[in-house]
Amino acid sequence: EPEVTQTPSHQVTQMGQEVILRCVPISNHLYFYWYRQILGQKVEFLVSFYNNEISEKSEIFDDQFSVERPDGSNFTLKIRSTKLEDSAMYFCASSGGTGYGYTFGSGTRLTVV
């Protein structure tokens, strides 16, 4: 069964450093997403991406965050200057269309120290 692949599975970074989280969505999907889950809390929407541009973003997704699909297969989330409160599990997801169902990757646990 096709799956969404995320790397790394766990990343530790120092406050103020830039991090890039990587995802390989399902190949024939057109919609890509990032979600975040702070430990023990609910999963929160960050951003959706379609046709090489952001289609929607949440209040959490401020100027410190950016997304890119650099080569037609990878989908990346960059956090420019990490803060302690960015520590969370970050999930990438892809979908074939609105409401079609979303396949999530297994997540990247980001720890900012």
Add this chain to the structure above:
Amino acid sequence: AQKVTQAQTEISVVEKEDVTLDCVYETRDTTYYLFWYKQPPSGELVFLIRRNSFDEQNEISGRYSWNFQKSTSSFNFTITASQVVDSAVYFCALSEFNTDKLIFGTGTRLQVFP
């Protein structure tokens, strides 16, 4: 505004008991989609079901069943004859037609004891 409420924070049952996880949603749209996801201790999000707002038929898949009632804006999930492997956090989620983001509830942690 979109909102998903899972009032049960944590449920504990003994193996073989039936358990129902509640989900109540709010939306102004007439077209929307409802989902359930399972998050086992390993942390990944496992898709369980998707239901669109025009399909109120209840669904059964093995020991899992879902009861969708538009009149009460609820989409409840029942596990019959629970097993230890069912122990996880279960999330209900909503997606409206004009947006492609998922709004998650706060989750219900289910613990099944042997």
